Amino acid sequence: MNKKRIVFLTGTRADFGKMKSLIKITQESPLFDVHIFVTGMHMIAQYGKTIIEVEKSGFKNIYPFINHDEIVHMDRNLATTINGFSHYIAELQPDLILVHGDRIEAMAGAIVGSLNNILVAHIEGGEISGTIDELIRHSISKLSHIHLVSNQEAKRRLVQMGEDEAAVFTIGSPDLDIMNSKELPSIEFVKEYYQIKYDNYAIVMLHPVTTELKAIKKQVKIFVDALLESQQNYIVIYPNNDLGSNLILDEYERFNDNPNIQMYPSIRFEYFLVLLKHAKFMIGNSSAGVREAPYYKIPAINIGNRQNNRVHSKSIINIDYNKEDILEAIQTALHQEKFEQDVDFGDGKSDQNFLKLLTGESVWNISNQKQFKDRD
Numbered sequence: 001m002n003k004k005r006i007v008f009l010t011g012t013r014a015d016f017g018k019m020k021s022l023i024k025i026t027q028e029s030p031l032f033d034v035h036i037f038v039t040g041m042h043m044i045a046q047y048g049k050t051i052i053e054v055e056k057s058g059f060k061n062i063y064p065f066i067n068h069d070e071i072v073h074m075d076r077n078l079a080t081t082i083n084g085f086s087h088y089i090a091e092l093q094p095d096l097i098l099v100h101g102d103r104i105e106a107m108a109g110a111i112v113g114s115l116n117n118i119l120v121a122h123i124e125g126g127e128i129s130g131t132i133d134e135l136i137r138h139s140i141s142k143l144s145h146i147h148l149v150s151n152q153e154a155k156r157r158l159v160q161m162g163e164d165e166a167a168v169f170t171i172g173s174p175d176l177d178i179m180n181s182k183e184l185p186s187i188e189f190v191k192e193y194y195q196i197k198y199d200n201y202a203i204v205m206l207h208p209v210t211t212e213l214k215a216i217k218k219q220v221k222i223f224v225d226a227l228l229e230s231q232q233n234y235i236v237i238y239p240n241n242d243l244g245s246n247l248i249l250d251e252y253e254r255f256n257d258n259p260n261i262q263m264y265p266s267i268r269f270e271y272f273l274v275l276l277k278h279a280k281f282m283i284g285n286s287s288a289g290v291r292e293a294p295y296y297k298i299p300a301i302n303i304g305n306r307q308n309n310r311v312h313s314k315s316i317i318n319i320d321y322n323k324e325d326i327l328e329a330i331q332t333a334l335h336q337e338k339f340e341q342d343v344d345f346g347d348g349k350s351d352q353n354f355l356k357l358l359t360g361e362s363v364w365n366i367s368n369q370k371q372f373k374d375r376d
Contacts, residue, residue: 001361005033007094009085011040011067011105012240013050014287017269019100019123021177021351023059031359035061037088039081040105041241043067048238048266063088067105074104074210074243081108089116095364096121099144102129102137110143117368121146124173126154126161129287131209131306145366148354150345162372169363171353172346179273179295180348190274196262198233202333203279205237205286208244209306216244219321220251223303226326227261227283228254232334235275236263281333283326290316291345299333301326314339 008023010016027034036059042051043066051064065088067081085108089097097113099106100123113120122144128134141147141158149155150173159165178184190196206223208216227234236255239245255261267275273292276282281299282289285307289300294313301317303326317332319325346353357363 001031001359001364003031003033004095004358004364005035005092006096006098006358007035007037007089007092007109008098009037009039009105009109010042010054010100011081011103013041013048013053013266013269014240015100015103015106016042016050016054017178017272018173018175019098020057020269021174022098022123022354025351025355026358027059029355029359033061034059035063035092035094037063037065037085037109039065039067039084040103044241046238046265047241048264050266053266053268078104078108081105082111085109085112086116089113089118094118096146096358098123099140100124102133102140104136107136107140107143110140114143114145114368119146119364119366119368120144121148123148124150124154126157126168128157129307132211133306145368145370146363148357159373160375162374164371164373167366169353169357170346171357172348172350173291174350174354175269175292176295176346176348177351178270179292181270184270184274187274187278190271193271194262194264194267196235196275198235198262200280201233201235201275202330203237203276203282204234204284205239205282205288206248206284206303207239207286207306208242208248209285209304210243212305213244216247217251219304220248222321222323223284223326224251224254226323226330228258229323230327230330231260232280232330234261235279236261237267237272238263238265281330281336283330283333295345297339299336301329301333 026032038051041047065084068077096119097109098121099109110120125141125147126149147168148171155168158168239248277296282293283301285304289302290307293300294315299315317329319329
């Protein structure tokens, strides 16, 4: 096989964490020339300017691109990303573009690749939620030629959407590769690194739901009221930069100078996993609460509609924005009995499955002229 040029596109701390093991294993192979296009939240100082973490990872061929300073119009940010990525790949001429999940940066990558007859592989398509993210995720899947899914249920949905079953590969969720890693730092190291002084704590991650923009201010006030009244120790991580994130951050100012709360614009993915593994519970509406937390057998309080229909687990407490319900859920999470792991996202060998796939000939023979596959 001739050496193949691959581009990974990352727009957030979350998707970089999920793609990290795949980037690493391909960069270490002599069969691939790997490049990373870094944009979106990574470039914004308010959210921790996480391109620094990408650079610290030791990867080569990193290309930074600023697609916005603040979220005002997601469609305009999409257009800017398409323009920047189009110029980038015109010069680079990659054989494959890798995108992940449901962000507008991933959609930009899929649009540019499909319109330039470049193979696009979509990681973790076929999943569902309760927000506009689901529309974006399915749109990315329809623009992609290769699908790298986390489980059979996701594969079934893609086939139901008319995707070619021969182009859907179940490799598992790549973040499990890191979650299972023996190279994760100790909890003592992570606490010292972030100057966390609590022995017991919960993790807070709340993201804006753009389709509920008018309700966000009221929702976050209820959420913050409940957290303050609970008098637990919290590690609060900033939301993503979707429209409405400023409303969350404005309300979070009430946490300032509270000895029970420490806030961080971003936490390195590996360090976040260590903190999660040792947390009493997680609360908010992040996908980490319905994916990573159940894997570590950590109770998660999932609030609102953002993760609707995503994952069902005994460890997840689903509630709405009601202060009394949130306070009751916190007490339930604190006293929840041990439970068995009941989520299926693979065996922690996604990187090996990915490398095996790319080193074969068949995946490179997948046509960039897609056909809708009718089902009986």
